[in-house]
Amino acid sequence: MPEQWYSLTGEEVVAVFQSDPHRGLDEREVRERAARFGPNELARATRVPLWRMFVEQFRDFMVLILLAATMISGFLGEFVDAATIMVIVIINAILGCVQEYRAERSMEALKELTAPEARVIREGMEQKIPAAGLVPGDLVLMEAGDRVPADLRLLQAVNLEIEESALTGESAPVKKKVEPIPGRVTPGDARNMAYLGTVVTRGRGKGIVVATGMATEMGRIAGLIQEAGSEETPLQRRLAQLGRGLVAFCLLVCALVVAVGIYRGEPAYQMFLAGVSLAVAVIPEGLPAIVTVTLAIGVQRMIRRRAIIRKLPAVETLGCATVICSDKTGTLTQNEMMVRRAVVGQVPLEFTGEGYDPKGQVITSLSPRAEELQLFFKIAALCNNAVLTRSGVSIGGLFRSLARRESPVWTINGDPTEGALLIMAAKAGFWREELERHEQRVMEFPFDSERKRMSVVYKQADGTLVAYVKGAPDVVLELCTHHYRHGRVVPLTPRQREEILRQNATMASDALRVLALAWCRLGPKPPGELTETEVERNLVFVGLAGMIDPPRPAAVTAVQRCRRAGIKVVMITGDHRLTAATVAKELGILGSQGRILTGRELDQLDDDQLKQMVGEVAVYARVSPRHKLRIVRALKQAGYVVAMTGDGINDAPAIKEADIGIAMGITGTDVTKEASSMVLADDNFATIVAAVEEGRGIYDNIRKFIRYLLSCNVGEVLVMFFAVLAGLPLPLLPIQILWMNLVTDGLPAMALGVDPPDTDIMYRPPRHPRESIFAHGLAWRILGSGLAIGLCTLLVFAGVHVLGHGHLDLARTMAFNTLVFSQLFFVFACRSEHHTIWEVGLFSNPHLLGAVLCSIFLQLAVTYVPYLQPVFHTVPLDAPQWLVIILISLAPPLFSTAFRHLQLRAREKIMYIKV
Numbered sequence: 001m002p003e004q005w006y007s008l009t010g011e012e013v014v015a016v017f018q019s020d021p022h023r024g025l026d027e028r029e030v031r032e033r034a035a036r037f038g039p040n041e042l043a044r045a046t047r048v049p050l051w052r053m054f055v056e057q058f059r060d061f062m063v064l065i066l067l068a069a070t071m072i073s074g075f076l077g078e079f080v081d082a083a084t085i086m087v088i089v090i091i092n093a094i095l096g097c098v099q100e101y102r103a104e105r106s107m108e109a110l111k112e113l114t115a116p117e118a119r120v121i122r123e124g125m126e127q128k129i130p131a132a133g134l135v136p137g138d139l140v141l142m143e144a145g146d147r148v149p150a151d152l153r154l155l156q157a158v159n160l161e162i163e164e165s166a167l168t169g170e171s172a173p174v175k176k177k178v179e180p181i182p183g184r185v186t187p188g189d190a191r192n193m194a195y196l197g198t199v200v201t202r203g204r205g206k207g208i209v210v211a212t213g214m215a216t217e218m219g220r221i222a223g224l225i226q227e228a229g230s231e232e233t234p235l236q237r238r239l240a241q242l243g244r245g246l247v248a249f250c251l252l253v254c255a256l257v258v259a260v261g262i263y264r265g266e267p268a269y270q271m272f273l274a275g276v277s278l279a280v281a282v283i284p285e286g287l288p289a290i291v292t293v294t295l296a297i298g299v300q301r302m303i304r305r306r307a308i309i310r311k312l313p314a315v316e317t318l319g320c321a322t323v324i325c326s327d328k329t330g331t332l333t334q335n336e337m338m339v340r341r342a343v344v345g346q347v348p349l350e351f352t353g354e355g356y357d358p359k360g361q362v363i364t365s366l367s368p369r370a371e372e373l374q375l376f377f378k379i380a381a382l383c384n385n386a387v388l389t390r391s392g393v394s395i396g397g398l399f400r401s402l403a404r405r406e407s408p409v410w411t412i413n414g415d416p417t418e419g420a421l422l423i424m425a426a427k428a429g430f431w432r433e434e435l436e437r438h439e440q441r442v443m444e445f446p447f448d449s450e451r452k453r454m455s456v457v458y459k460q461a462d463g464t465l466v467a468y469v470k471g472a473p474d475v476v477l478e479l480c481t482h483h484y485r486h487g488r489v490v491p492l493t494p495r496q497r498e499e500i501l502r503q504n505a506t507m508a509s510d511a512l513r514v515l516a517l518a519w520c521r522l523g524p525k526p527p528g529e530l531t532e533t534e535v536e537r538n539l540v541f542v543g544l545a546g547m548i549d550p551p552r553p554a555a556v557t558a559v560q561r562c563r564r565a566g567i568k569v570v571m572i573t574g575d576h577r578l579t580a581a582t583v584a585k586e587l588g589i590l591g592s593q594g595r596i597l598t599g600r601e602l603d604q605l606d607d608d609q610l611k612q613m614v615g616e617v618a619v620y621a622r623v624s625p626r627h628k629l630r631i632v633r634a635l636k637q638a639g640y641v642v643a644m645t646g647d648g649i650n651d652a653p654a655i656k657e658a659d660i661g662i663a664m665g666i667t668g669t670d671v672t673k674e675a676s677s678m679v680l681a682d683d684n685f686a687t688i689v690a691a692v693e694e695g696r697g698i699y700d701n702i703r704k705f706i707r708y709l710l711s712c713n714v715g716e717v718l719v720m721f722f723a724v725l726a727g728l729p730l731p732l733l734p735i736q737i738l739w740m741n742l743v744t745d746g747l748p749a750m751a752l753g754v755d756p757p758d759t760d761i762m763y764r765p766p767r768h769p770r771e772s773i774f775a776h777g778l779a780w781r782i783l784g785s786g787l788a789i790g791l792c793t794l795l796v797f798a799g800v801h802v803l804g805h806g807h808l809d810l811a812r813t814m815a816f817n818t819l820v821f822s823q824l825f826f827v828f829a830c831r832s833e834h835h836t837i838w839e840v841g842l843f844s845n846p847h848l849l850g851a852v853l854c855s856i857f858l859q860l861a862v863t864y865v866p867y868l869q870p871v872f873h874t875v876p877l878d879a880p881q882w883l884v885i886i887l888i889s890l891a892p893p894l895f896s897t898a899f900r901h902l903q904l905r906a907r908e909k910i911m912y913i914k915v
């Protein structure tokens with residue numbers, strides 16, 4: 001096959017690939033080619049194999065020392081001890097490995113969810129597929145904001161511009177064309193090609209896939225996917241630092257225990273092994289892995305609620321969000337538009353019907369033959385790129401008899417605003433395919449949120465060129481010099497202009513999204529030479545179309561939830577001020593105090609003035625994407641933590657600048673998605689609020705298990721430390737220490753990571769982003785609970801040791817069980833910082849219940865199974881002994897909960913006094 005696709009014509013390339021320029025490939029052919037050419041993917045770097053992950057677990061310094069000490073004890077004849085320690089260390093490593101493996105796989109699954117997609121035409125139907133599924137010969141559609149999904153020879157380029165810096169290093173976008181290029185040129189000069197990985201910055205286009213995967217230009221140069229290393233969250237970074245501090249501290253205490261023990265006359269070798277075991281048990285080496293797993297599981301939970309996290313730090317920031325700036329159309333509203341009212345030549349029109357079903361009536365006093373009415377519908381149908389489909393089949397004029405069949409599912413491919421206009425025209429009997437039999441589109445100036453209008457140029461049967469324009473009424477009216485009435489073009493007087501704007505305002509204040517339709521005849525210039533300004537001037541105003549876009553019911557509740565959670569909601573829209581205001585009131589965003597600011601007013605404010613008032617503004621209307629960046633910056637300067645949504649390519653800078661950039665999964669462009677930290681799979685505002693709730697829950701859970709793990713570890717160290725200080729024998733043997741670490745730190749701590757969020761989590765104000773993980777007295781509570789666990793265990797040990805006349809194994813068994821059970825009970829107290837376990841519900845986290853029961857079972861096994869008793873140096877206990885253990889083990893959680901409640905009550909009183 002030739003490599004110089006640019007030197008062939010489009011038809012020749014299509015012929016080489018045995019494709020069809022309109023229908024594309026059929027599914028059977030696609031399957032065959034997919035088998036022949038493989039997936040359209042660049043090779044990935046190989047991932048870390050499982051065995052390497054397992055070996056890595058033994059790289060920990062203290063674990064190595066423990067292994068060395070165990071080996072020595074093995075040589076000294078303590079085989080059983082050595083073997084058991086080995087087994088425990090290996091089980092620990094397996095647990096660590098499982099945690100890491102799960103964390104990694106869920107991160108990979110995430111990447112797959114955000115894998116690029118492509119719009120293709122196959123068997124005549126437009127569909128969205130994963131870009132990896134493209135095969136040579138596929139027809140691909142692209143528009144501004146898309147990343148080119150394979151190497152393409154362009155067949156259509158409407159103002160198409162592509163930024164190819166990923167390939168050529170040149171950041172200025174290149175204007176594309178479709179004509180063949182003779183000779184030999186470099187990819188940078190192949191203007192009729194689009195290359196994998198480059199970005200469409202303007203216009204739209206269609207191309208045929210000529211190379212996929214490693215056969216593309218990018219595959220040849222880059223070779224591998226540039227995988228962004230998984231980013232650490234600020235919390236993970238802080239915990240890593242904290243971890244180093246804790247390791248030093250633990251080592252110090254353990255060394256002290258060893259030194260004091262030896263000084264007191266304990267055998268040095270046994271003290272050393274106990275010290276090392278203690279260090280292994282209390283050093284929270286599993287903390288970063290549990291944090292990662294919790295984040296990853298939280299991310300999975302978010303996916304179930306339709307929020308896809310692209311950058312892990314967003315999970316944490318979400319919980320701190322103090323303002324959510326949301327687009328209106330499609331996010332707060334349903335984006336299922338329908339034209340309800342229109343005004344043509346000062347005469348009102350009404351439309352009946354539902355959804356995208358083209359059945360409905362036009363109610364008006366105008367005769368259906370009135371020329372202005374005919375022109376109005378014609379503009380609506382022709383200045384339009386949407387495609388109406390009926391149960392997946394595109395419906396043109398030729399097939400519209402199909403539309404009379406029973407209960408079809410009508411959908412729109414393309415922009416819903418245009419879809420609504422297409423349906424409106426269809427209701428009056430105007431179908432684009434039929435109109436295009438008499439005139440041909442020769443040019444298009446696409447819609448974008450900055451221009452707020454779209455124009456097309458058609459060549460009529462007699463050769464004259466006409467422009468059809470639609471867009472925001474204020475924008476289009478400024479380009480109009482005339483209007484069309486009773487079949488005549490008459491100059492537009494200032495009074496008529498005012499009248500049109502008044503009609504626009506009336507419709508807008510009924511929450512309608514209004515578009516103006518205009519038209520004009522163009523001079524004899526060849527179409528290729530016409531510029532945007534030449535086409536869009538001296539326009540003739542024809543009429544206004546007002547469409548409804550009802551608010552999403554879930555958005556109303558979500559806005560209320562935000563208010564209770566101390567989060568401000570701001571609506572940003574390109575729509576008219578009055579449309580925006582009415583919708584914002586319906587949604588509860590605009591109250592009596594909120595302000596509305598328009599793009600024009602925004603332009604008149606300097607950054608300082610904007611910063612001063614940004615806290616009061618609830619709605620930004622008639623804004624362009626470039627305003628969004630200013631809004632984000634002003635909010636950030638005013639101290640807000642900003643979540644901002646966006647879809648178009650021009651939204652990308654604002655999304656990047658926001659603390660949490662949110663892209664739309666359905667309508668969002670690739671570039672916006674890439675700039676974002678979160679993607680909404682359903683484009684729904686309520687999903688953002690659900691993600692915030694999850695974000696808060698995840699942070700809470702991290703705090704919960706940090707509290708649990710560290711309290712337990714403090715308790716473990718203290719019991720050993722106090723015992724040696726008091727001149728008592730060692731309350732726990734190395735094996736017992738290591739075992740305890742396994743049954744208390746492993747499963748229960750992980751189960752805390754999946755604890756359901758507190759019911760009042762969305763009734764609290766947002767957390768400050770720089771707040772320490774130990775804020776609100778957590779550090780003191782950890783020390784307090786640790787002290788309680790340590791002292792309770794010591795009490796049991798010392799009591800039994802003294803009263804039991806030196807029956808050391810019994811004292812140890814009871815201390816061992818008290819320590820384990822007090823931790824297993826304490827885990828329930830860690831489930832909420834604001835509520836008791838009864839309020840939270842003992843059974844509301846089945847994972848935790850299962851984990852604790854499992855640990856209790858294992859603990860009873862080492863106490864009672866005859867084979868295990870000599871290994872763990874335990875003796876069986878009777879009922880009164882258990883009663884003592886259970887009662888004393890309940891003390892730390894009860895003490896911790898009671899203390900917290902007194903604290904909260906005192907705080908409430910203080911607040912009450914302050915009020």
Ligand code: ATP
Nearest residue numbers: 327328329417447449452454470471472573574575
């Ligand atoms: P957002 O998606 O940010 O909520 P929006 O949908 O409210 O934005 P835009 O899509 O930027 O706003 O549209 C701004 C204005 O441009 C609309 O009020 C409408 O008058 C006009 N408009 C919208 N879509 C089109 C289109 N396809 N062709 C021409 N004009 C359009």
